[in-house]
Amino acid sequence: MQPDLLSPAHTAHVASQLATRSPLIHCLTNQVVQSFTANVLLAVGASPAMVVDHEEALAFSAIADALLINIGTLTREQALAMRAAIDGANRAGKPWTLDPVAVGPLAFRSRFAREILAQKPAAIRGNASEILALAGNGAGGRGVDATQGAQEAVSAARELAQQTGAIVAVTGEVDYVTDGDRTLTITGGDPLMTRVVGTGCALSAVVAAACALPGSRLENVAAACGVFALAGKRAAAQSQGPGSFxxxxxxxxxxxxxxGA
Amino acid sequence: MQPDLLSPAHTAHVASQLATRSPLIHCLTNQVVQSFTANVLLAVGASPAMVVDHEEALAFSAIADALLINIGTLTREQALAMRAAIDGANRAGKPWTLDPVAVGPLAFRSRFAREILAQKPAAIRGNASEILALAGNGAGGRGVDATQGAQEAVSAARELAQQTGAIVAVTGEVDYVTDGDRTLTITGGDPLMTRVVGTGCALSAVVAAACALPGSRLENVAAACGVFALAGKRAAAQSQGPGSFxxxxxxxxxxxxxxGA
Amino acid sequence: MQPDLLSPAHTAHVASQLATRSPLIHCLTNQVVQSFTANVLLAVGASPAMVVDHEEALAFSAIADALLINIGTLTREQALAMRAAIDGANRAGKPWTLDPVAVGPLAFRSRFAREILAQKPAAIRGNASEILALAGNGAGGRGVDATQGAQEAVSAARELAQQTGAIVAVTGEVDYVTDGDRTLTITGGDPLMTRVVGTGCALSAVVAAACALPGSRLENVAAACGVFALAGKRAAAQSQGPGSFxxxxxxxxxxxxxxGA
Structure with missing residues (x-):
């Protein structure tokens, strides 16, 4: 099956919708990227909130419009809060997105990621190594970096989408977003984005926000990737290095x- | 009662005093804003330190010149450290400041905020929804965002100041700072400040620092808000968006x- | 004994080697500086990863090329993960670096720092007050700031290097790096670096990365300090204050x- 290119008009539409609707995104994410993730959500016009206690996380994910689960610095205590938040989101019918950071080589997070996959994520965003490992087709990368290109993980992404019902985005030099049937590709971005911590994690937060919008979830998630690729390309053209990016x-x-886009 | 305008000369005086005296501020704050808070304190000339273990927090808040308690990502473990730090500060006669982030809709932090209110904060800084909820006059906002304007919370701020003995600052497009009797207003700032995470939280840290200065605490806390409004206005005039701000x-x-100012 | 000046050619060589070899650095560091530390490692061409659960930390420090232990916001749970990570690194023959933030006045971290000193760190980087306190010659600073100049701690640094077998770097206006026998000095940098949170902590991460390179560990650690001093001087010459730095x-x-350098 040939992947389709994402339409630029839909990217512009989703950029506008995120700002107009300003969805409230409950982020349970890793310690390294919390500030950047919040600033990315604010920049696109969404509203971030990090509510981390398990009692509050349960209540808050029902109030929020969408939930992000990023396991980059998973601890036992955070796993409790994440289970509660997913529970709250599912009971209230709010979509949740999984970022399976470094799944594969690390045992605790890999067990946890497989466990919560059964809780019906609306979307999953990862690099090629993470998607391959989550689909059971690879050992994962080395630390947080992918050791495979995104294209090598497209089949695994399709399988994972079919198994879980989630929209799966495998991102890299080119991004592929699939519902298991149709696959959209997104080009753009810049290699400099890999020299700044948290760009992938923050993209997952925007994917979570896109899941709160009406319309085709496949196209909305792809447009979230399109928003990132477009802004990344523009920023890289002006920047002097990873500090100014x-x-x-x-x-x-x-x-x-x-x-306007 | 008519609120008074804060004098620009006093803002300049407090900006200079913070840098000259360089108070050491013990910050127990939320996970999202720690780096920005520390950089704001360093930029004004104060000295930040985040000491988070409960045993160390007890000892350190007696060494520091002032303490900040921000409950934005409160956990059970952090609550223990905060109780110990407040205890240490009170025994040593050091002022502590409360930032009641998202109090109201979230149960665990709301119980905790009410509990520690009895421990005599020197100052409280929040948005309108937080101050209304803390005073018992509102249900709070949605997540971390205010759903009311600051002016609607001025009466609640006065009551809260009278109940607790704290200087209460309710901040928004216009800031109001009150001791329950006299109220000062601060104008300036820029809406762009709401598109950057942690500006309110970092202001609370500067309020904590202002509480360590000699002179009128009401005027010093108002001047901390004045310093922020002035710097915010200048920065917004030059910035291209929330990234450059x-x-x-x-x-x-x-x-x-x-x-010099 | 007269200290030697570090050769600029070796600084350039180490800057190039870090980018070419891109060592994977496992960072167990404080909550305030995680993002900046990761971005500094990415900027020099290394690869950062923060893996914080004790089970995963044990496994991951054997996979990574080097380990950083920074006790700036030490908690009981983090101490467990750090012990496991040091264990994993030592069993796999990977070097680990200690940043003894605020050791001296704070009891819990001071006991912990003394305990792990027996686990043979490859390098230790701290300010003068921290190195004096760790060597048993001083009470430490006030919070995270040094109350002594680096030169006052050179003898203590030599003793500490002889006791532990580690390369010891005491940094300040001038940096001194010693193996207990030979001492190299590094000049450069800028006072503005003390008005930005995490510059010392991020230097320790680059020291950890330098310990993963082949060649003289003394000269490589000194070159890590040289890389920082050089970049700091260049950045300060262009910056308008601690925000743009x-x-x-x-x-x-x-x-x-x-x-190229």
């Missing part, structure tokens, strides 16, 4: 909806 | 005392 | 290996 990137995300 | 804002805070 | 500093670190 993040502020230009956040400005570009903001300008996509304030000045 | 934080670095310009920190530079502006620094220039207020190195180049 | 970090992005310029990360760009300068990146340019050292992409454009």
């Amino acid at each position: 993040p502020s230009l990137f956040l400005d570009a995300l903001y300008q996509l909806h304030t000045e | 934080p670095s310009l804002f920190l530079d502006a805070l620094y220039q207020l005392h190195t180049e | 970090p992005s310029l500093f990360l760009d300068a670190l990146y340019q050292l290996h992409t454009e």
Whole structure:
């Protein structure tokens, strides 16, 4: 099956919808990227909230419009809060997104990721090594970095989507987003994005936000990747290195909806 | 009662005093804003330290000049450390400041905030929804965002100040700072500050630092808000969006005392 | 004994080696500086990973090329993970680096730092107050700030290196790096680096990365300090204050290996 290219018009539409609807996103994410993730959500016009206690996480994920689960620095205590938050989201019919950071070589998070897969994520976003490992087709990467290209994981992404019912996004130089049947491809971005911590994690937060929008979830998740690729390309064109990139990137995300795409 | 405008001369005086005295501020704050909070304190010339273990927190809050308690990502373990730190500060006669993030809709933090209110905070800084909820006059906002304007919370702020003996700052487009009797208003700032995570939380840290200065605590807390409003306005005038804002804002805070206001 | 000046050619060589070999650095560090630490490692071309659960930390420190232990926000749970990670690193023959943040005045971390000193760190980096306290010659600083100049701690650094077998770096306006016998000095940097949170902590991460390179560990650790001093000087020359410094500093670190030193 030939993947389709994502339409630029749909990317612009989703950029505008995120800002207009300003979905409230409950983020249970890793310790390293919390601030950048929140700033990315604010830049696209969404509203982030990190509520981490298990009692509060249960209640809050029903209030929020969508939930993000990122297991990059998973602890036993955080796993309790994540289970509660997923429970709260599912009972209230709110979509949740999984970012399976470094799944594969690390045992505790891999057990946990497989356990929560049964709780019906709306979307899953990872790099090729993570998607291959989660689908049971690979040992995972080395640490948080992919050791395979995204294209090598497209079949695994399709299988994972079919198994779980989730939209699966495998991101890299080119991104592939699939519902197990149809697959959209997104090009753009810049290699500099791999020299800044948290770009993938923050994309997962925008994927979570896109799951709160009406319309085709496949196309909305692909458009979230499109928003990132477009802003990343613009920011990289102006930046002097990985230090100047993040502020230009956040400005570009903001300008996509304030000045139009 | 008519609120008074804060004098620009007092803002400049407090900006200079923070840098000259460089108070050491013990911050027990939320996971999302720790780095930005520390950088804001360093930019104004104060000295931040995050000491989080309960045994160390007890000892350290007696060494530090002031303590900040921010409950944005409260956990059971952090609550223990906060109780110990407040205890240490109170025994040593050091002022502590409460930032009641998202109090109201979330049960665990709301119980905790009410419990520690009895421990005599020197100052409380929150948005309108938080101050209304803490005073018992509202259900709180949605997540971390205010659903009311600051002016609607001025009466609640006065009551809260009278009940607790704290200086209460309710911040928004206009800030109101009250001791329950006299109320000062601060204008300035920029809406862009709401598109950057942690500006309110970092202001609470500067409020905590202002509580360590000699002179009128009401006027010093109001001046902390004045310092933020002034630097925020200057930074917003130069920035291209929420990405370029934080670095310009920190530079502006620094220039207020190195180049004079 | 007269300290030697570090050769600029060796600094350039180490900057290039870090980017070419891209060592994977397992960081167990404090909550305040995780993002900046990761971005500094990415900017020099290394690969950071924060794996914090004790079970995963044990396994991952054997996979990684080097380990960083920074006790700035030590908790009981983190101490367990750190003991496991050091164990895993030592069994696999991977070097680990200690950053003894605020050791001396705070009891829990001081006991822990003394305990793990017996586990043979490859390197130790701290400010003068921390090195004096760790060597048993001082009470430590006030919070995280040094109350002594680096030169006052050179003898203590030599003793500590002789006792532990570690390379000891005491950093400040001038940096001194010693194996207990030979001592190298590094000049450069800028006072603005003390107005940005995490510069010392991030230097310790680059020291950890330098310990994974072949060649003289003394000279490699000194060159890590040299890389920081050089990038710091370049960034400070262009910056308007502590807000604009970090992005310029990360760009300068990146340019050292992409454009040559």
